[in-house]
Amino acid sequence: MSCHAPVLDLTHEPETPAQIGPKPLRTVALIGPPNCGKSTLFNRLTGLRQKVANYPGVTVEHHSGKMKAIGRNDLTLIDLPGIYSLATYSEDARVAVEVLTGKMRGVPKPDCVLLVLDATHMNRQLMLAAPVFSLGLPTLVLLNMSDQLDARGGKIDTLALAHALGHPVALISAANGTGIEVIPEFLQRMGNRPEDGSRPVQLPVLQSAASCRSWATQVSQRTKYQAPQAALWTRRLDSVLLHRVWGPLVFLAVVIGVFQVVFAAGQPLSDWLTEILTRAGAHAAVLLPNNWLRPLLLDGLWNGVQAVLVFLPQILLLFLFIGILEDSGYLARAALIADRAMRVIGLNGKAFIPLLSAYACAVPAIMATRTIENKRERFATILIAPFMTCSARLPIYTLVIAAFIPNHMYMGGVIGLRAMVMLSLYALGFLAAMGTAKLLNSSVMKASHAPFVLELPQYRWPTVQSLSLRLYDRGQLFLKKAGTIILACTFTVWLLSVIPLHAGQFSDLTSSAIGHLGHFIEPVIRPLGFNWKIGIGLLSSIVAREVIVGTLGTLYGVDPATHSVGLQVALRHDMTLAGAIALVVFFAFAMQCTSTLAVVRRETNSWKYPAAQFLYMSGVAYVAALVTNQVLSRLF
Amino acid sequence: MEFTDLSRAKVGSMGVVDHIDLPEDVCHYLAHLGFLPGTTIEVLRSAPAGDPRVYRLDGVEVGLRSDTARHIYLKVAEPVGAGR
Numbered sequence: 001m002s003c004h005a006p007v008l009d010l011t012h013e014p015e016t017p018a019q020i021g022p023k024p025l026r027t028v029a030l031i032g033p034p035n036c037g038k039s040t041l042f043n044r045l046t047g048l049r050q051k052v053a054n055y056p057g058v059t060v061e062h063h064s065g066k067m068k069a070i071g072r073n074d075l076t077l078i079d080l081p082g083i084y085s086l087a088t089y090s091e092d093a094r095v096a097v098e099v100l101t102g103k104m105r106g107v108p109k110p111d112c113v114l115l116v117l118d119a120t121h122m123n124r125q126l127m128l129a130a131p132v133f134s135l136g137l138p139t140l141v142l143l144n145m146s147d148q149l150d151a152r153g154g155k156i157d158t159l160a161l162a163h164a165l166g167h168p169v170a171l172i173s174a175a176n177g178t179g180i181e182v183i184p185e186f187l188q189r190m191g192n193r194p195e196d197g198s199r200p201v202q203l204p205v206l207q208s209a210a211s212c213r214s215w216a217t218q219v220s221q222r223t224k225y226q227a228p229q230a231a232l233w234t235r236r237l238d239s240v241l242l243h244r245v246w247g248p249l250v251f252l253a254v255v256i257g258v259f260q261v262v263f264a265a266g267q268p269l270s271d272w273l274t275e276i277l278t279r280a281g282a283h284a285a286v287l288l289p290n291n292w293l294r295p296l297l298l299d300g301l302w303n304g305v306q307a308v309l310v311f312l313p314q315i316l317l318l319f320l321f322i323g324i325l326e327d328s329g330y331l332a333r334a335a336l337i338a339d340r341a342m343r344v345i346g347l348n349g350k351a352f353i354p355l356l357s358a359y360a361c362a363v364p365a366i367m368a369t370r371t372i373e374n375k376r377e378r379f380a381t382i383l384i385a386p387f388m389t390c391s392a393r394l395p396i397y398t399l400v401i402a403a404f405i406p407n408h409m410y411m412g413g414v415i416g417l418r419a420m421v422m423l424s425l426y427a428l429g430f431l432a433a434m435g436t437a438k439l440l441n442s443s444v445m446k447a448s449h450a451p452f453v454l455e456l457p458q459y460r461w462p463t464v465q466s467l468s469l470r471l472y473d474r475g476q477l478f479l480k481k482a483g484t485i486i487l488a489c490t491f492t493v494w495l496l497s498v499i500p501l502h503a504g505q506f507s508d509l510t511s512s513a514i515g516h517l518g519h520f521i522e523p524v525i526r527p528l529g530f531n532w533k534i535g536i537g538l539l540s541s542i543v544a545r546e547v548i549v550g551t552l553g554t555l556y557g558v559d560p561a562t563h564s565v566g567l568q569v570a571l572r573h574d575m576t577l578a579g580a581i582a583l584v585v586f587f588a589f590a591m592q593c594t595s596t597l598a599v600v601r602r603e604t605n606s607w608k609y610p611a612a613q614f615l616y617m618s619g620v621a622y623v624a625a626l627v628t629n630q631v632l633s634r635l636f
Numbered sequence: 637m638e639f640t641d642l643s644r645a646k647v648g649s650m651g652v653v654d655h656i657d658l659p660e661d662v663c664h665y666l667a668h669l670g671f672l673p674g675t676t677i678e679v680l681r682s683a684p685a686g687d688p689r690v691y692r693l694d695g696v697e698v699g700l701r702s703d704t705a706r707h708i709y710l711k712v713a714e715p716v717g718a719g720r
Contacts, residue, residue, distance in 0.1 A: 084668030121695035124670045209667030247684040336699045340685035454699040
């Protein structure tokens with residue numbers, strides 16, 4: 001088999017050009033078509049954890065990192081978005097071209113390029129090679145997914161290909177790490193001798209798709225490329241997962257199953273964590289001196305942060321499932337099944353990918369809209385993305401559901417009421433996004449003619465490594481947020497709840513600054529079924545949605561009436577069921593996230609859009625919560 | 637040899653792209669996914685709702701809506717049996 005040993009074409013090298021003064025190697029660019037395994041390779045080379053998904057369009061901005069994992073701390077690797085060509089129809093391609101030509105501000109022009117291509121379908125992948133070579137940068141061509149190629153009986157003659165391309169070629173598997181030792185070797189040689197082993201070859205003159213295509217086909221024919229067989233398992237699985245009847249049933253079962261497990265397994269873990277953290281707080285209380293320091297540390301810092309921290313299990317479980325669905329390739333099938341519904345509301349098919357990622361967080365989702373060429377459609381997608389239920393809503397949803405919704409099980413314990421309520425809240429956000437899209441579509445946007453093209457990757461086993469890295473990253477992000485923003489917010493709330501001081505003593509809650517503020521705003525939120533503490537929670541959650549849980553933890557912790565009971569119990573005593581449901585409905589719609597507003601400002605380059613979005617979403621949230629409370633309080 | 641548009645080609649059939657009748661930016665986008673005159677396309681299956689459908693070209697499986705596929709014209713080469 002010709003494709004086993006990773007071959008760096010050393011023997012077939014052309015005559016070395018005369019040495020030009022040694023220019024130290026500093027910056028290396030990583031480029032390739034979408035879903036070719038570029039991010040996996042980036043992680044291998046830098047040791048950083050870039051999100052990897054079996055889904056096209058994951059890298060939206062360029063990322064960079066030192067190539068630590070191969071012992072080259074002196075080299076910066078820039079990971080560019082996955083693109084099919086350098087023609088600048090989309091924002092992604094524009095970013096890539098600007099970086100490669102050294103026109104991107106703040107990014108040095110790369111000294112050489114690692115071009116990653118998926119070895120399992122070379123004909124198409126090679127189309128990107130021609131425009132990349134024509135940039136004139138030293139380039140190493142990495143044919144990724146050698147394991148897949150071997151397994152499915154494909155063949156590549158790397159020597160012949162290196163000869164035909166005029167650049168060194170190596171077969172690698174970024175997933176297993178086989179063959180990647182050619183990369184440090186290549187870089188070493190580049191450092192020693194500024195000109196690489198490239199030599200002029202015939203490139204397509206007109207860089208149109210058609211000419212690149214016929215060039216690519218010629219090259220792969222000349223080098224006797226044998227495409228691998230179709231992945232049998234993928235075909236078999238798809239005949240079930242995309243079946244007329246089974247497909248939608250499996251889709252529903254997967255969605256319901258995810259929520260069911262997030263609840264059934266997450267709640268006990270969360271309860272357990274609550275107990276541990278409460279006990280830790282109690283132990284600390286005994287050790288602390290009984291003066292102002294104790295309430296400051298316990299009520300001011302610990303209570304609020306602890307109230308948010310206990311939701312870590314649910315967040316991790318949710319991301320574990322998203323990770324499995326994404327890495328396995330099922331998410332692309334889900335998009336295919338859901339496309340029909342998307343079309344009814346006139347949404348661009350390409351909007352599906354950013355909208356799906358908005359379930360994790362709206363910020364990367366809004367950046368992912370850069371793949372949408374049409375500006376109006378892109379802005380419409382940006383405007384509706386924050387309606388998708390992001391993970392920051394999970395803590396308040398879980399808190400209210402656990403406190404107010406009984407744990408009834410139906411259908412022999414398969415479907416639980418709590419999971420169903422949670423699922424309805426997710427559906428509510430989705431419907432709001434759809435309704436808004438429809439509204440925008442009939443007013444602002446013209447009918448779309450951007451095509452819906454969705455690549456269906458082969459099914460792969462999600463690796464434990466990739467999944468655990470995701471969870472680690474998510475967990476770290478969550479903890480960091482709890483330790484910074486949430487800590488600062490809840491501390492401010494606590495501080496305002498004990499001032500002004502009366503003769504050196506803390507205020508009681510109702511006569512404190514925050515009590516006054518709360519009672520001042522109470523008339524506005526009373527019709528929604530919210531008391532003043534919830535009102536303060538809403539105000540503080542404008543910073544970030546999770547903050548409300550921290551704020552409530554602090555406020556109910558300071559209040560002598562609820563000091564010794566848990567947050568769930570305190571809420572149950574202080575709110576009606578109608579008010580509680582109205583609260584989560586409010587969160588389903590409201591725009592409470594300064595990071596999202598900032599990224600919308602950046603991406604649309606105007607304050608107009610985030611301002612309109614904030615007012616619109618808050619308005620919808622207020623009216624929806626009002627209706628919910630008024631209707632439900634008459635029913636129950 | 638007959639001409640048909642991609643949206644009407646039967647599941648299981650194969651054809652070679654003859655021409656594409658879409659705006660330039662769309663053509664460009666599709667071209668880089670392999671939809672170019674001369675490419676062989678196989679109709680693999682329909683999504684559960686009947687649309688989009690899944691096509692195979694260049695060893696890649698791609699989902700495409702019928703309202704796009706309708707503008708891609710094929711020379712139908714051979715009907716392919718299920719045992720492929």
